[in-house]
Amino acid sequence: MSNVVDMRAQLASAALPSPVLTASGCAAAGRELDRFFDVTAIGAVVTKSIMTAPRSGRATPRMAETPAGMLNSIGLQGPGVEEFIRKDLRWLRERGARTVVSIAGGSVSEFAELANRLRHEEGIAAIEVNISCPNVESRGQVFACDARAAGSVIHAVRRHTSALTPIFAKLSPDVTDIADIARACVTAGADGLSMINTTLGMVIDTDTMRPALAGITGGLSGPAIRPMAVRCVWQVRQALPDVPILGMGGIATGLDALQFLLAGANAVSVGTAVFNDPSAPWRIHNELAAALADRGFRSVADAVGYAHREEVPS
Amino acid sequence: MSTFGRPTKAEPGPLQVRGEVLAVRRSGDYHVLVFAAPGVAELTAPGNFVAIAVGGQPTAMLLRRCFSIHHVDTAGALGGTVEIVVDAHGPGTKWLVDRAQGDALDVIAPLGRPFSLPKDPVPCVLVGGGYGSAPLFMLADRLRERGCRVDLILGAATESRLFGVVDGRRRASSLTITTDDGSLGVRGRVTDVLDGILDQHGGQVIYGCGPMGMLAGLAKVAEQRGIVSQCAVEEAMACGVGVCMTCVLPVVGKDGVTRMTRSCTEGPVFFGDQVRWDAAGTVPADCLGAPVVEGGATSR
Ligand SMILES: Cc1cc2nc3c(=O)[nH]c(=O)nc-3n(C[C@H](O)[C@H](O)[C@H](O)COP(=O)(O)OP(=O)(O)OC[C@H]3O[C@@H](n4cnc5c(N)ncnc54)[C@H](O)[C@@H]3O)c2cc1C
Ligand SMILES: Cc1cc2nc3c(=O)[nH]c(=O)nc-3n(C[C@H](O)[C@H](O)[C@H](O)COP(=O)(O)O)c2cc1C
Ligand code: FES
Numbered sequence: 001m002s003n004v005v006d007m008r009a010q011l012a013s014a015a016l017p018s019p020v021l022t023a024s025g026c027a028a029a030g031r032e033l034d035r036f037f038d039v040t041a042i043g044a045v046v047t048k049s050i051m052t053a054p055r056s057g058r059a060t061p062r063m064a065e066t067p068a069g070m071l072n073s074i075g076l077q078g079p080g081v082e083e084f085i086r087k088d089l090r091w092l093r094e095r096g097a098r099t100v101v102s103i104a105g106g107s108v109s110e111f112a113e114l115a116n117r118l119r120h121e122e123g124i125a126a127i128e129v130n131i132s133c134p135n136v137e138s139r140g141q142v143f144a145c146d147a148r149a150a151g152s153v154i155h156a157v158r159r160h161t162s163a164l165t166p167i168f169a170k171l172s173p174d175v176t177d178i179a180d181i182a183r184a185c186v187t188a189g190a191d192g193l194s195m196i197n198t199t200l201g202m203v204i205d206t207d208t209m210r211p212a213l214a215g216i217t218g219g220l221s222g223p224a225i226r227p228m229a230v231r232c233v234w235q236v237r238q239a240l241p242d243v244p245i246l247g248m249g250g251i252a253t254g255l256d257a258l259q260f261l262l263a264g265a266n267a268v269s270v271g272t273a274v275f276n277d278p279s280a281p282w283r284i285h286n287e288l289a290a291a292l293a294d295r296g297f298r299s300v301a302d303a304v305g306y307a308h309r310e311e312v313p314s
Numbered sequence: 315m316s317t318f319g320r321p322t323k324a325e326p327g328p329l330q331v332r333g334e335v336l337a338v339r340r341s342g343d344y345h346v347l348v349f350a351a352p353g354v355a356e357l358t359a360p361g362n363f364v365a366i367a368v369g370g371q372p373t374a375m376l377l378r379r380c381f382s383i384h385h386v387d388t389a390g391a392l393g394g395t396v397e398i399v400v401d402a403h404g405p406g407t408k409w410l411v412d413r414a415q416g417d418a419l420d421v422i423a424p425l426g427r428p429f430s431l432p433k434d435p436v437p438c439v440l441v442g443g444g445y446g447s448a449p450l451f452m453l454a455d456r457l458r459e460r461g462c463r464v465d466l467i468l469g470a471a472t473e474s475r476l477f478g479v480v481d482g483r484r485r486a487s488s489l490t491i492t493t494d495d496g497s498l499g500v501r502g503r504v505t506d507v508l509d510g511i512l513d514q515h516g517g518q519v520i521y522g523c524g525p526m527g528m529l530a531g532l533a534k535v536a537e538q539r540g541i542v543s544q545c546a547v548e549e550a551m552a553c554g555v556g557v558c559m560t561c562v563l564p565v566v567g568k569d570g571v572t573r574m575t576r577s578c579t580e581g582p583v584f585f586g587d588q589v590r591w592d593a594a595g596t597v598p599a600d601c602l603g604a605p606v607v608e609g610g611a612t613s614r
Contacts, residue, residue: 025558032556032579035327048559054603056574059596063552063560068374070552074559077574080603214595222376252372275553276367276376278422279330 005292006299007285009043009267012166012191012244014125016043016098016267019300020257020285023248023271024049024102024128024170025074027281029088030095033274037282039097043267047088049104049130052113054080059214064203069222069250070272071201073215076104076133081117093123102128102170103157106136111153115160115167124165128246129157129190132172132197144172144197147184158189166191168246171232173199173225178232179239192244193236194269196229222272226250230263237264237305252280254287261288261300262307328555329353333366333419336395338411342474344445345400345411346384352393354423355386360453361523361546361583362424364398365554368406379406380551380578382449382523383424396423399448399477425554426582429453429521429544435461436518439511440486441504441532443524444470447478449546453521454485463487465515469504469528473497488515505531512539519544520586526594533586543586549577564590564598572601 009019021043027033030045039045057077064071078084081103092099101124105111111129118124131150134140143149154169161167169185171178173196182193198219203212211217229249236245247265251257252273260268273280297303333351340346354364362383369375385397402411413419429449432438438457440450447468454464466486470476471494479498482489490507491499500507505528511517512535522532523546536543552560556579565575565588572590574597575581590598597604 028557028559036330036555056597056601056603056605057559057562060560060562061550061595062562063377063550063558065375065377068376070376072552072558072560077559077562077603272376275558276378277330277420278553278555278557 005289005297006301007289009300010244011126011168011246011267013164014044014098014166016125017041018043018285019261019267020281020288021100021246021267021269022046022274022281023269024130026271026274029084030092030097031088033278033281034095036278040095042281042285044098044100044125045092046100046128046269047084047092047102048078049076049102050078050081050084050114051076051104052081052110052117054078054083061212061214064212064218066201066203066220066222067224069220069224070275071203071213071218071220072198073213073218075215081114085117085121089121089123098125099123100126100128100168102130104130104133105153106133108152108156112156112160115157119160119162126166126168126192127157127161128168128170128194129154130170130197132170142172142174144170144181145175147181150181151184151188154185154188154190168192168194170194170197172197173228173232179235182236182240182243186240186243192246194246194248195232195236196225196249199225199228221250223250223252223256226256226259230259233260233263233265234307237308251284252276254284254289254291257284257288258291258303261303262305264305264308266304328422328425329357330420330422333396333421335413335415335417335419337415338413341399341477343401344477345402346397347400347410347413348395348397349419349421350393351396351421351423354396354421355388355394358383358386358396358424359428360449360456361426361428363426363554363582364396364421364423365425365551366410367420368409375406375409377552378422378554379410380425380554382546383452384448385452396421399445401445422554426578427580429546429583431456431460432462432519437463437465437515438519438521439465439467439508439515439517441467441469441508441520441522441524441528442477443504443522443528444475445477446522446524446528446546447476447482449523450521451478451481451485458485463515465511465517466490467492467504467507467511469493469524471495503531504528505535508532508535512541517541522546526591529586530591533589533591536586544583545586545589546582547577547584547589548582551578554578564593564596564601566590572598574601
């Protein structure tokens, strides 16, 4: 028996040669990481969430290291969708990388406008909808924390996106029942779900005796949140057995990635680990291939959700 | 005013290599860490930095620590060596200076935009605050090779926090020292002596590396005199390679527009007149994409 594992992954209609992707906001638009590994070899580059207009982001300090993780409060700094299309998307297309474009907005109409603007652009494998943004029309309530608000964003994006382009709703773990939000997004037309975004945290600098971040609170990421992320993937896979899941949160090794597949993710994103090791996505691809082979899996697909199987009495 | 040679070709990318510790030695309050890093020395220009993973694997310290490259030797053992100067104060830097000869290091280098060198052999004044002097000695050598006169100013809070006094005497035409407490050299700040040195030797370019306040001071002096300054900044960096957007500061572009600019890739060396020093740590209201104040037409 050959121990070569079929590493292809499927995210709704998007066929990828690898189940390992970058994570939004942790890979810019792929160009910087291409100096460390071939970005066309991984599943896809997930780009930093883009908004309609240029955005400065927050003041510094924007980060604080925490045990096995970090807090960030970047504030969605970006050049706006026009420059993104002109420069970043073009580079990715010419480089031959598969691209998942992440979009973010402060209102349902901004999300719709973004989807519309991207609709006729070539080279987009999928759209990831970052609904972990404050809704400026609802006193800053985060879309992802309210099933109705999340649903209306997804509905609007779906309406303005070609049926050939899958859209993934990116869920926040900061909710009581993540399966509830997941269901609302799928009902509104999401083809798949990405999870998890960062979870809200805070660090106080004991020298200045003030919050360490200029933004006061920040998003916690890295291995510290991995068990929470695996739990979310598990719960959503149970609630929605057939919906494609892009899992992420603290993946730093092939075995970490394997946990996500076993819990029900069809593919994974590698975020914060890139800061420690810029070649992490490709390294994790190889480690995952070896880990799957060791366990006798012939393909990525065979491992997806495998931890949910019925206990066989021995 | 002098013109500067900027690298025109796409620069060869940084390397991620397994380094090996060759020596750790003390220098005042600092440690000099010498390690083999195959291929790095050839690519390094003064002002480049390294990002080193700390804590061993697996570790709770996820983020690399960044250090200016102090010295490189292409002919060194094991395919070239690199030296950095470490001020051990937190867990990552303490871990680094506790390394022993033969220990492995995961190194990414060279990173960032280096200092630009003047095309003409103009006199230059180099100013280092504390361990900020680390990259200036390589720079002094490059400048002198081009026929530039190099005057060096080293400043620190106290004598033990100066770095490179002996080296400075050898490698610069003149060395001036300032300490806040007067324990060595002139009591005061580097900016107190800067004008005098510039007057005396006709300095046309100021190069600086050190705390933000000092760099802001250098940039101001340069502006007042209509000369050029180049400053290497030190912003907290999560990735060091340009993908996370944590290391930004407000910088004015050629088009006159201020943007929150990455200091790891567009810096760490900036021309002094590009940086909005007063606004560092904030997002100035006229910055591209700055939040519109409450009551404005749009709010995102
Ligand atoms: C371009 C550049 C060049 C530098 N050159 C030198 C040098 O030559 N010698 C030297 O001793 N130090 C240098 N530093 C600062 C050095 O990186 C920090 O002192 C070090 O990261 C602190 O790590 P720690 O674990 O000891 O401290 P901690 O305070 O525990 O660090 C926690 C986190 O904050 C970040 N951090 C804390 N302080 C700084 C800082 N001042 N600058 C950047 N990140 C920080 C760390 O990277 C880490 O992620 C440089 C920094 C930059 C960005
Ligand atoms: C610095 C930083 C910036 C991020 N920016 C975004 C973003 O723009 N959009 C988004 O959907 N998620 C963003 N994220 C969240 C990540 O994509 C990911 O969901 C989260 O960090 C968990 O994965 P990780 O532990 O592998 O990083 C960001 C994370 C970090 C650390
Ligand atoms: S440190 Fe990550 S972009 Fe500069």
